[in-house]
Amino acid sequence: MHLLAVEVWHWRGLEHHALADLSPHLNLVLGPNESGKSRLFEAIRYALFEPSKGAAQNKKDLQGWSATEPPRVRVTFETDAGPYTVTKQFLKSPATLLEGGGETLRQEEAEARLRQLLALPEPAGRSGAGQLESLGSWPLLWLSQGDSRKPPQEHLSGSGRGRLQDALALEVGEAATGEEGRRIHARARAEAEKYWTATWKETGELRRAREAAAAADAVLEEARERREALHRTAADLAAARERLAGLEPRLARARAELRSAEEREAAAREARRQLDLQEARTRAEEQQLRHLREQSGRRGALAEEQERLLARQAEAHAGRTTLEGRLEQQRTALREADQALKESETAERESETRLRLARLAARRRGLESSRAELAERLARARTLQAEATRLRGLVAAESIDTVALKGINRAEAEMQAAHARLLGAAARVEVRALRTFSVDGESLAAGTEQSWTLTEPRVFRLGELAELRVEPGGDSLEALRQSRRDAEQALRSLLDSHGAESPEQARIRHEERERNEREAARAFDRLGLAAPDGVEALEESVQAAGAELSRMEGLPGDLPGEAEAEQGARAARTALETARARRDAARESYANARLESETLGERVEGLARESDRLARQLDELPGAQALETALAAAEQAWQESLALRQGYREAWESLGGEQVALELDRVRQALQRLEEERTGAAREAERLDAVLRSREGEALHEAVQEAEAEAARAGAELERVERRAQAVRLLVEVLEAALQEIQARFTAPIMARIRPYLRRLFPGSELALGEDLALQGLRTGNTAEPFGMLSGGAQEQLAILVRIGLAELLAGDGRLPVILDDALINTDPARLQAMQAVLYQAARGLQVIVFTCQEADFDTLGAERVIRLPPRPRGR
Template sequence: MSLRLRRIAVDGFRKFREPMAIEGLTDGLNIIIEPNETGKSTLLEALRAAFFVRHGTKNQLAQSFAPYGEAVGPEIQVSFEADGAPWTVTKRFLRGATIEVTGPQGKAQGEEAEARLHALLGSVRDTSQKGDAGTYGALGLLWVAQMDALAVTAPGQIVRDTVRSTLEAEVGSIMGGPAYKRVRTRIDEQFARYWSPTGQKRERQNEVRERVESAETAARDAADRLAGLEKTFAELEAARARLKVVQREIADDTDVQTRKDLVASLEVARAAAQILATRRAEHEAVSAKGRGLEDLSERHRTATEARDKASLALEHARAKRTALGEGLATAKQRLVDARAALESARTARQDARAALSAGEDRVRAARRKTGVAVARKRYAELVELERLQSEAKILAATLIPAKTMELLETNERAIAEARAAQSAGATRIALTGDTAGILIDGEAAGPGERTLTGRTHFRIGGAELIVIPAAGAASAEEALSSALKKQQSALADLDVADLAAARARNDAARDAASELRTIAARIEATTPADENIGLAAGAGALKLFIVELADEAVTGDGNLPDIAVLTTALESADTALARAEGAQDSALAALRRAEEEDAPLATAEAGAASDLANATGQITAIESRPEFPSLAENLARAREQTAKAAVKLEEATRDATAHDAGAIARKIDTVDARSRAAGDARTKLEMEIARFEGTIESEGGKGLADREASAREEAEAACAAVQRVTEEAETLKLLRETLDEARDETSAKFVGPVAKRAKRHIERLLPGCDLSFSEDLMLDAVVRGGISEGCGDLSRGTQEQLAVLTRIAFADMLLEQGRPVSLILDDPLVYADDARLDLMVEILSEAAERMQVILLTCRDRAFRHVQGNRISLAPLET
């Protein structure tokens, strides 16, 4: 069955802050052409909300229905026909949420009303936050929002199930139907106990595996405890054997005697070491005295050499600095002269720049004076043009609307028709000759013709003649009178004498409107921009300039300076300045070179003077010491004493080496450590024996062997359970995969009828093509000339056209099933060229013969020629 919308009214829904309604929707093609931002897409969203969004929801989608910044309850009312019966749904969201559905079964409200809508439209309850078109059923596919048709998409599950049930008789299979769903649901329930949706093991399989792991862990623990007990018996015997060995070692007194002998040797070694220390101190004292005397002699010799060398270096440096002194003085004088020349050049350049700046100011002032004069002249022209413009606007405003002129024309025709009717039904008389004494309705009559439209009395002498015209003459006279009054009233409202005057006024108003455009162009030409006076283009800018100019004194000098001469003078001054800067840089560089040559010589001179002073001071200090006069004799005697002390040190060293106190102490430590280790080992073995005996006493009576056997049997039973459950899981998995393969094979059978129905539409767009549909009934590819082209690889325009055509094909199949169908396209065919646009319009027009089609578009030119019911968005009158 076809669903036909008749009336749509919205209030407080997004951009429709005031009530708005669309009426007069017909069965066939309906076209709503409105500019952007007028609410076409909002209207489609309101339709979806009225039919599919639950009235009591407050999700994200419902919150978006309220106009921005307003706390109101959006309300939609839709009147429609389904299967020939009238229906009305009124739904309000958010504040005071309500729903009322009126149909053949009467009124319903609340959840019952929602249920009736779902049952009628084949939709299901939408629980998403932003709206799921897949739950809207057939209308979710066929009511296409803006941009949704730019790509070929698969129909929703509801539409696919409906199409499958339609085609079951053709393909001879029920796979995918209710029976398949019941079987598949039962298998999925069992499958979910063994496998996760991603194919991972879960529940039953995890349970038995956990049982195996627990049993194996218990078996291992029991076996480990039994093995540990047996190991404890063996370790106890080994510990007792080691304890006997340690006790025998402790009872042996060999180490005690050895330690006594080592202690006696240690005392002798310590005495030899004391003598060695004394001889070493004596040798060190004599050696230090000899080294001091040798150092003093060496320092005196080194200072004497340094004094001689520094004296020669100082004389050499002073000679070179004297030779460079004259060049350094010359370089300094050149730098002073260059700086003076540079200051003079800078002053000259500043004077030249000031003269040029003053000249430019005078030239700008002269240009401004000229520009101001021109601006004043243009302002006078502007004032006159604006006066003419104002008069033309007043005259153009007197234009009589076309409807009013049509009314005057209609009234004029009515008057002419009334006069004709009056003439046709009236009585005409003619008086000739002497008419003296003849009275007509009490008034003297003269010769001539008269038209009598009513009862008329003639008195001729003493007789009276009564003339009664036909009955229609009176009504004709009344109609003429009414038409004349109506026309006079209309002319009086317009303040014109007659229709000709109204036409003349309209002609004058039209001429004035045309003159307005001419005046506007003249005003634009009269108000150009002028950079010399800082004036922008436009009448407003010129007026503002003249107003601000009222307090400005515009001055100018008739004798203007030569800017070129002043510029040349500035350039010459710049050149002179550059040369002066170059000369200064050259003098500065020469001075730096002279200073660089003098700097190392001055450093060398200072260094040499410092070295000479240091050397002289050291020599004086050394020679002033009391031991210096007998330095040679003292040095020889110190060397002799050092040799004797070295001989005594050698003898003491040999004695100390023969008795090594450190080696003897280490041997004593070894004997002590061996004794302590034996005691520690005995204590540790005693503790281990006690621990082993305690473990055997506590674990021996717990029946560990029986526990180990029982745990091993439980592990074997758990492994058997794992094998059984694994076989069940694999069986269910195989059964599910087999059902999927059977369903896929059956789904392939549905593709043929779907492709056949879609091809009769698409072949008109792409002649000679074959279609390839996927399992979910989506157009997957188009085959042309043996080459398969995926829909995603086609142009955006072709994709959009295919999306519309496949929707029409599905709509036809849903009509065969008796489903409520209507087609709404929001801003369709935006990428279609002229030829394909005409073809698509032709196909949509043909589809409108089978179902209601509504086009929402902003492209007046593209759909201007299309025959259909044209409707405008209009606010409700209050």
Template sequence: MKLHSIAIQEFKQFGGRLVIDDLQPGLNLFTGPNEAGKSTIAEAVRAVFLERYKASHLKDLLPWGKASGQPSVEVSFDLDGTACTLSKQFVTRQRCELKIGQTAFGEDEAEDKLAALLGFSRAARGPLKAENAGVPGLLWVQQGGTQEVRDSTGHAVQYLRDALTQLSGGSESAGEDALIAAVQRELRQLLTARTQKSTGPLAEAEQNLARLTEERDALEQQRRQFEENIARLAALQEAFDDTQHKRPWELHEQKAALAQQRADAAAELERGLQQLAQSLQVSEAELALSLQQEQSALELEAAVTRDRQQLDAARAAVSAAQIEHADATASVTQFEQASNDANRALELANAAVTAADLRSQIGLLRAENERLDAAIADASKANDAVLAATRDAAALEIDEAKLKRLAKLASELSVLRARTEAAMTRIEYRLNSTITVDDAQVSGDGVLRLEGEKRIGLGALGELRVIPGVSNLPAQLSELASLEAQQSQLLQALGVASLGEGESRHEQWKALVAQQKSQAKILEVHAPQGIEALRAASATAAARMDASNERLAGLPDVSAAPPLDEARRNAEIARDALEAARKVLAQAAEKRSTGMATEESLAAQLQRKEAQLSGAAFCRNRAQWQAKIVEQRVQVDAVRKQREGRERELEAARLDDPAAEAKRYRASAELARGEQNERQVKIAGLRSQLETVGASGLGERLAAVEAKVEQATRRKEELGLRASALSLLDEVLVDERDAAVAQLRAPLTERLGHYLKRIFPQSAIALGDDLSPATLERDGRADTLDALSFGTREQLGILTRLAYADLLKASGRPTLLMLDDAAVHTDAARRDAIKRALIDAATRHQILVFTCHPELWDDLGVRQRAIDDLKVAA
């Protein structure tokens, strides 16, 4: 049999049509990477020859991604010199057509003809099974199945035996004559063929004997159990009477009651300990508050000491600066009125911005306050101390960053005012009559400070025009006005009249916040799940809204205020024009003014702190919290010692875990009662059982069964003796048959040796009854196929199939070999031997080899056909 061409269409991964023609009569090598389609081509050849064209299980042959495809395969080949064509279409519009020469066969007739020609059998239904594959199943090796020889050979054994019978000239039935068949039929009635297990009458005899023996053993067991139950009943009754007399469960119950009393006492100690722990936590929180207040007082005293030292140093510096200031002069300036007007307009614009911000804030606070009031409506009354502290703190809350900026600005203003005053021209006067200064009447004694040009009217004497010399006074006055405007803006933003009021308010706010936090901790101890935070938020919102309303009411009328950007731009233009004429302030005046400002600031700061420190309320409160600290420490120590004593008592009470002891004793009592009840139930059951068995005639039944056992034993021994005799006769006859079969196997053994010596010189293969390789004999030992390595079994699989093909070829059977990725587990030396064997076999058979390693098969002397090239050509 020689294939000439293979045409595949819409078959699995081949969505179109693939044609492989010009197949050589010998070796044909197909190469390609994994999933290129090599195994699909081999499967197409198997399907067209072996699969039933009407089989319903072949839907996996449909082209990938095309459910409506029509898989079809067509092959052309020679059979004994006759041109043949076979085509099949699967899944949809199934058809089958076989042409041998001029004769055409269709449908089932064609498939029956193929089975007869190639040496396989058609499956009755469903997919082709391995046992039906016959010769193609042996010679057409699928990927990964090269080493599996035994099953393939077993399925083709009948075709191989026919070939051997034809070649040897013997008769296949010579070793299987009527006598062996008759002996085996008789033997199979008593023993199975494969496992030699009992069957038929022998199995029935053995089963009958086993059943009777089991029945006899059961009756004997019943008799022994009857005697044991009598003894058990006496022992149980004695134990029941003794336990009923002692009644151990009552003692366990008494111990459980005493242990429960100890457990209750321990629980009471634990509750008392929890109360002490809560009291200790409250006392420690109160002590921490008093200590915090005392620490604040100590810090204030230290600050007073530092301020006194700084004030002394500042006064010394002022005295030195006044001596240097004697020769200092001031200068005049212009454009002052424009700058003052611009600064006032800027102040009014800032006030307008502040008012808008306050209105927006009031609106937000009002909405927030309404939301909080609605939430608090259903809540219980909060702790009065926390609510009061929260309300007071919210009313006094002040922006600390702005306050710091205000303090810095006040310091700068103090210095700048001193510099400005030093730069002004001073006129001391003592008048006996009234004069005018810029139309304002002046009389008596006093001092005139001239920051610019002044006109002094002297009545009938005329007038004087005083023009100060050139100086940087205008620049200073402009800067002073700018700083005063910023100070006014900050005071408005903070809602205070002075820096001292702001700092005092901030200190009060800090004290209230500290008090609020301490009270909140105490409140958390007493009521950790309270709603005071919600009420505090409501109070804060209300206080902030009130403060914002007050600040808004204190702002001037801003209806005529210009836009802030315009006012700021005008003020900057005026200030720039004013600063163009300014000169740097004399060093002496700057030094004196700076010193005086520093002295004044330090004196005011020291005065405030001393007043706070010496205040009657502060001293009274300090004496109170100092006294509280002593009392609270004593109280904390007392509560802590009391708690430690309770902890020791509780630890001693829990040393033996009285609750667990009570539970153990109660469980012991229940167990004792339960065991006694179980004894009573067992006694009643045993009495009833003994009465029943005593009346059943146990002895008579046991004697009858023993007689049946003896009879069944004799029957089983007779059948066993017959089976042994038949087995011996079968072995003798089989040995005679094997001698005849050995002569029959000679052609196959010769072909196996022809190929085997290429890899395993001086070796031989022993065949089994199914003509499959059983053992490999070499170097004085025989290895079964399962004991060989995977690669060795793969190599034997290739060589034995070549031998089978030679045998079938010699007997006139068509042969075609297909090897899909064979010899992949073979080393280089043995692969060369395999190649030489294939080249030798290719002189007698057509061989299709599929491989994904073309570089390992490039020395066969045949053209390699790449699957990808075949696809492109299609």
């Protein structure tokens, strides 16, 4: 079976598209994005596999944007029984029509015959037609956009897998994987499931038997443990009583040792108290000795410092006397420099006054000349301003500016376009009389012709024979006439709003407005040259010049020239700067001398204060002789106190020192431990005695014998179930090994078909097919590459190769269509060339239809039929 032609109407935005004269070999359908490639692919699938009846959401989504016509598709295909054409209409008046093989069938009969021609299984329920199980092996052959990277098994249903198995069985002559073989394997598996999981872990009867045996063993172990526990309790009671008897003499010895340790600790504590008192006295003697030594050292240091300070005071007094004479000289020089500076400042002010008056006289002469020039410019500027204002008023009075004219031109163009569209949609009716007859009552002789151009519906009466009704353009003509009327009204409204009779008059007025605007701009340019800052600023300049000339009246007549006055002013400024520099130097010298005098005075006063402080500190200390006597007495007292402290320490250490308290703690803790041990042993003996008395009536030995009998029975049952489970497992493993061997022989025809294609794209690699022909990935040497770990391009290439191989197997001696909708979008240019060679080779036995938007990438495909789809207008 292969496709011959496809045609769709009103299909999800496609008003009408067709694929005609499809080649039975290699076809290439080209079109930009949104041109309808995927919609055509979808329409083929709906035509062959989807019943026309029903209003599910997927069918509602087929409705065209206009929502006026129902979606419709027609597909013509070739089968062994000849060509057939199926036509389906969805949603509104759904219908199915099948024509071919000498019969014409409709609705359910057509759907049933179509499923028979396509070898489709019966749909499972009312909505089963769109389900994978109802499509048989066809999903393997057609790849929609976005599914190119999915492995074939995702599109393989049970019915499709059955068709593949039947095709393989016919080719290899093997029936062991037929229904009987699968039934035997299924029965063995069902029996095994009573004992094992799918991964051979224990379950069901085997696990229950093992759990029962384990439970019986646990009961036996518990009974034995209870009997042994009773024996251990009796032994423990005897040991506890023996331990109590042995603790009494040990407690007596520990109490005697505690009394002896307490007496030693009391004596040592008294000796330590005497030692602590003597250590406090020794520290006091040592502190007194240290204090006297510090006073003696401080008195010597203060005496030395006082001698050095007296020498520095004498030196400072001598320097201060010399500095006071130099300070008086600097004061006199500063007064002389101040007087000279005042005289220079007076002379400089007088020279600046003469220079200013000389400059005013020169400026008065310049102002008189420029005032006349400004007055002339002002008169010329006023004339230009009046002209520019007049022209600007004319421009403002005209309402048709560039924006308004563009609107009028656009409205005129829209009116003309609407009129052109109306004329283009008009109907031309031509009548040629074969014999004499009348049209609308007028006779038309035989052999003559008459024609009419109609933009309105009209009825022609053809004699007494008939009436001919002509409706130009259908429903759209009235819309075109209304569009023209709307465009004329819009143009008239624009012209009226501007007071224009016609677009031509509006253009003339716009040209006059632009001419006035240009003249006004030139006038304003000339005005800018005459008065750059404006006429008002020029008027203010003329008035300012007159006012300044008025202020300059009354200047003296004996003023020097400007150059002479400038030279005198420069000389006065130079003399002033020299006097100011001399005054600043004298002031700085006087300030330095004064600062030095003040610093030296502060130093003299500081030395005097330091001398007084040292004298007071020496007066506060004892005399040198008294300090020496006190030091000797303190030294002797400290040595005597050290000897006493050593005696007390030796007495304390002879009694044990720090170890006495530790020894007492040790003896007390040992006694406490023995007493606690005796208490615990007594309690344990009481507890064990109570346990023995409470269990005197239990038949523990008989319970052990009963548990042993039950454990033996459960063990025998487990052994029986284990033997059966192992036998079933062995049977399943043998059957599955045989099935795997047969499966390998079954996959050989598929591998043989795919291997030539695989070598083109994946040289050195072999295909890995799993159970039920599932694509697992590639094997290269000893390396396995799972399908999911391959790159996106490799996944889509490998999936297409496997689908081609399966299509060739299913086709047998016939031909089947393989359709790829943009299925190579992840493939690089080098691999794309190899894939084109594969498709060309596969097209010798299959019909291959490739939809793509990348025309340049498929220049070397070698397609027998190339169809280009026009781009779909935006908004449709």
